[in-house]
Amino acid sequence: MHPKIATGERPEQDQSHSINFSIGDLAQEFGITTRTIRYYEQQGLLDPERHGIQRLYQRRDKIRLKLILRGKRLGFSLVEIAEMIAMYDAESGEIGQLHYFLERIDDRKQRLIQQSHDIEQTLAALSRIEQGCREQLAVLEQHSRD
Amino acid sequence: MHPKIATGERPEQDQSHSINFSIGDLAQEFGITTRTIRYYEQQGLLDPERHGIQRLYQRRDKIRLKLILRGKRLGFSLVEIAEMIAMYDAESGEIGQLHYFLERIDDRKQRLIQQSHDIEQTLAALSRIEQGCREQLAVLEQHSRD
DNA sequence: ATTGACGTTTACGTTAACGTCAATTTACCT
DNA sequence: AGGTAAATTGACGTTAACGTAAACGTCAAT
Numbered sequence: 375m376h377p378k379i380a381t382g383e384r385p386e387q388d389q390s391h392s393i394n395f396s397i398g399d400l401a402q403e404f405g406i407t408t409r410t411i412r413y414y415e416q417q418g419l420l421d422p423e424r425h426g427i428q429r430l431y432q433r434r435d436k437i438r439l440k441l442i443l444r445g446k447r448l449g450f451s452l453v454e455i456a457e458m459i460a461m462y463d464a465e466s467g468e469i470g471q472l473h474y475f476l477e478r479i480d481d482r483k484q485r486l487i488q489q490s491h492d493i494e495q496t497l498a499a500l501s502r503i504e505q506g507c508r509e510q511l512a513v514l515e516q517h518s519r520d
Numbered sequence: 521m522h523p524k525i526a527t528g529e530r531p532e533q534d535q536s537h538s539i540n541f542s543i544g545d546l547a548q549e550f551g552i553t554t555r556t557i558r559y560y561e562q563q564g565l566l567d568p569e570r571h572g573i574q575r576l577y578q579r580r581d582k583i584r585l586k587l588i589l590r591g592k593r594l595g596f597s598l599v600e601i602a603e604m605i606a607m608y609d610a611e612s613g614e615i616g617q618l619h620y621f622l623e624r625i626d627d628r629k630q631r632l633i634q635q636s637h638d639i640e641q642t643l644a645a646l647s648r649i650e651q652g653c654r655e656q657l658a659v660l661e662q663h664s665r666d
Numbered sequence: 667a668t669t670g671a672c673g674t675t676t677a678c679g680t681t682a683a684c685g686t687c688a689a690t691t692t693a694c695c696t
Numbered sequence: 697a698g699g700t701a702a703a704t705t706g707a708c709g710t711t712a713a714c715g716t717a718a719a720c721g722t723c724a725a726t
Contacts, residue, residue, distance in 0.1 A: 398702065408703080413684060427704060428692075444638050449595035451682075461649050469660050472653050479650045486639045486646075492590050493632045493639075500632075503607050504625045507618050514615050544672065554673085559714060573674060573721085597712075 395431040404439055414442060417452050419459065448489065458482070541577040550585055560588060563598050565605065594635065604628070 401408045414420050415429075419442055422429040438459065445455040461475050547554045560566050561575075565588055568575040584605065591601040607621050 396703080407685080409686085410684065412704090417683090426692080429703085444641065447595070447635060447638050448642065449593070453682090458646075461653075464649070464653065465656060467653070467656055467660075469657065469664075472657050472660070475653050476650060476657075479646050479653070483643060483646055486643050489593060490636070490639050492593050493636050495590065496594065497629060497632050500604075500625050500629055503610070504622065507607075507610065507613070507621050507625070510611060510613055511615065511618050511622075514613075514618070518615075542672080553715080555716085556714065558674095563713090575673085599712090 393432060395436070397429050397431065400431050400436070400439065403436075404443060406443075411439075414439075414452070417456065419452060419456055448486070454482075539578060541582070543575050543577065546577050546582070546585065549582075550589060552589075557585075560585075560598070563602065565598060565602055594632070600628075 395403075397408045397411055400406075400411055411420065415422065420435055420438055422431045422435050424430060441459065442452075442455055445458065450458070457478060461479065464472070464475055467475065541549075543554045543557055546552075546557055557566065561568065566581055566584055568577045568581050570576060587605065588598075588601055591604065596604070603624060607625065610618070610621055613621065
């Protein structure tokens with residue numbers, strides 16, 4: 375009689391709203407492969423518990439994964455993301471460390487602000503192109519109505 | 521007597537505000553390597569004139585390069601950027617082509633909007649971390665004043 | 667005539683971020 | 697108990713976006 379550990383109900387206390395997740399669960403939920411998740415762990419971005427040999431993920435791991443994927447969408451490298459995660463847990467700091475963090479934070483902020491401008495420009499450009507396309511289409515479809 | 525062609529003055533008409541640029545000029549201006557510029561050309565993102573064997577860049581090439589680098593900052597692949605450039609010159613369109621473009625444009629817009637949200641979240645998170653760091657620093661520096 | 671700064675092509679090397687087996691173990695269902 | 701689906705580690709493969717080096721041509725200045 376092996377209790378089902380991975381998704382949901384633990385033997386000790388019965389929580390119907392799942393609290394433990396298998397690697398497959400996470401993969402599906404986030405639309406990535408298990409390989410990717412293991413790779414992130416190998417790079418030090420995740421550190422799930424183990425039940426024997428199997429990985430057991432929980433809410434904190436999900437939150438991290440969210441952070442990671444958000445970082446990726448913004449073009450950060452995994453190393454950079456790892457740094458940011460490290461900063462989250464940074465009450466541990468010595469003074470030097472903290473000053474270093476503040477610098478990095480400022481860098482990241484600058485970069486994000488730059489990106490924000492880039493997005494504005496690009497959205498505007500895309501809208502212009504879109505408009506052009508629609509006009510062309512109007513012309514062409516008019517012609518083809520003869 | 522060989523006229524200097526690359527940067528600025530052509531023999532025929534004297535324009536004091538440079539109109540032609542060497543690959544080195546561009547590299548320096550944009551802070552990238554010549555290798556990178558040639559690579560972009562090889563991937564079909566640039567198509568400079570030639571004076572003999574040498575590449576001659578002009579304003580339009582600069583504008584393209586700006587577009588390329590902006591795209592890169594947003595995490596677009598070179599292929600995606602090439603597509604966008606193609607869309608710029610898209611009066612050439614057949615109907616199918618135009619519809620395809622409109623779809624792609626919508627994709628890109630969605631993605632940019634997502635990124636915009638991600639930036640908000642990340643900036644907010646970074647500000648919180650920054651605040652935490654500053655507080656820790658205040659504590660530590662107070663302690664070290666004894 | 668040589669030197670030095672720049673340009674050219676060709677080609678192989680490198681790194682990040684996974685994909686893709688393969689061989690094996692574990693979990694779950696009947 | 698036995699079969700199948702899912703998990704594990706390990707290893708090699710792959711792609712994009714350049715880096716780097718070699719081997720050479722061109723031109724201006726010394």
